[in-house]
Amino acid sequence: MRHTAESASPREFTARLGDRGLFPHLRPLVYLNHAGISAPSQPVRLAVIAYLDEYAKLGSAAYPRWHAQRLRLRDRLGRLVGATGADIGFVQSTTAGLTAIALCFPWRQGDRIVLFTGEFPANVTPWLRAAELFRLEPVFLPLDGFRTADGDGLARLEEELRRGVRLVATSAVQFQTGLRMPLAEMGALCRAHGAELCVDAVQACGAVPVDVGAAQIDYLACGSHKWLMSLEGAGFVYIRPERLAALRPSVAGWLSHENPVSFLLEGPDRLRYDRPIRQRADFVEGGNVNAGGFAALEASLDLIDQIGVAQIHAHANAFNDALEPALVERGFASLRSPDPARRSAMLSLLPPPGIDVILLRAALDDLGITCATPDGALRFSPHWPNAIDETEQVIYSVDEALRRLRG
Incomplete structure (x- = not known):
């Protein structure tokens, strides 16, 4: 049985900054690994289903x-x-x-x-x-x-x-x-x-x-x-x-x-x-x-295209602007450029002294925060579905993860 949303055409969906309603199957509380692999939205799933259904029905005529x-x-x-x-x-x-x-x-x-x-x-x-x-x-x-x-x-x-x-x-x-x-x-x-x-x-x-x-x-x-x-x-x-x-x-x-x-x-x-x-x-x-x-x-x-790349870039940086100072306050060292013109949509940091970044990422994953650890950095990569107030959950989860690792 298909998900109820699958009766709609992909082009009938509307993307809104900070709204992950088009990702009904996504389990993590906060998904911040778009620089690794993005989770497919409902329209993406529907597009693949439509492709497969047509080939299943028509074969080469599709x-x-x-x-x-x-x-x-x-x-x-x-x-x-x-x-x-x-x-x-x-x-x-x-x-x-x-x-x-x-x-x-x-x-x-x-x-x-x-x-x-x-x-x-x-x-x-x-x-x-x-x-x-x-x-x-x-x-x-x-x-x-x-x-x-x-x-x-x-x-x-x-x-x-x-x-x-x-x-x-x-x-x-x-x-x-x-x-x-x-x-x-x-x-x-x-x-x-x-x-x-x-x-x-x-x-x-x-x-x-x-x-x-x-x-x-x-x-x-x-x-x-x-x-x-x-x-x-x-x-x-x-x-x-x-x-x-x-x-x-x-x-x-x-x-x-x-x-x-x-x-x-x-x-x-x-x-x-x-x-x-x-x-x-x-x-x-x-x-x-x-x-x-x-x-x-x-x-x-x-x-x-509905939102626009420039708007997505600004939104992701607003998210990172809210998260970065709170993590620096907790002993993280930010790798983000101080020059706004040299910023992408990522926020990468080195963990506080004595904290193993791999164990930290695992603890965050257990708490529902998905991020990544490229070459020893802790990387958060928000995109248009991430709401700015998700940073509150991230900060809470970082505090809990640090507490667990410090015993």
Whole structure:
């Protein structure tokens, strides 16, 4: 028997800041791990059910409708990041998108890549593999100089760019600290020194405004199970159109060609292997995609678009503004930037002296507070469904968790 809300269409739901009514199955008292995995809303669940029901009923005849849905979604994802649908390709995940870019980039032996110490491995491993395969030189820079506008992060980056750099790879938001990187300034430096900029946007899209044009971003990859509040296994890449011609289609598959399915639909003697690879971002779609995951993503985007990313960002920071001073008062050390322009939607802190962060997280989980512990930090990541007054429950639960751990 279906949940009573499942009789409605996903598009009939309304998202409201601070209202988790669209998450009737969510058990934790306060869910603050959207930077890890978001719980699917009722509209997302319904979208997947509708997809499965139609394929169960029609089989292959359901394909045209869901193919059209993905074309619509492509345009919406383009608008989300300040691009067009033609600039978007579907991939499995952030990792898959970054790996495709790393393998298709037109490297020359000895090219230098700038990476940052403290990045999530998804934005390091593909570049190190490319470095080994193509004999490149990876250069790691520290992140600490980016925490405030008067830090030396941009100056250090420019110093490396002057030495000759082919590509800079950064996250829009750093996963451990929530630091929002100055993408526009980084993009301007890259352009001035002849380098290209690739961005891992999985900790930004959906909760932090991203504009690939304003920031002069050349490549971007993003999964959908975090701040986009959809499911694992569905993501996208953006490729600046003027970069396409130089890319080597190393990850191309049968669906990467021009008119790849004509031999299935247009009669005999259409089977060919020499059709050109498309010079569009969707050449990365070498085979069938996670159609159910992309149905879910459009449903989650409906809710995000109703509110607006800028409004979500402001709401999450209002939540963190209420929580941060209370935790600092209790001995936590905040890793959040003091500069509002460098803040994402996360609040990360180091625990008080003598408190094991893993045991603390487990105690909070037992008390109904879901958060995360990336590399030793305690990370809270609120989104639009979190009410500001939930901070009171978090503070109460932190006090109780500390009491239990201190005996």
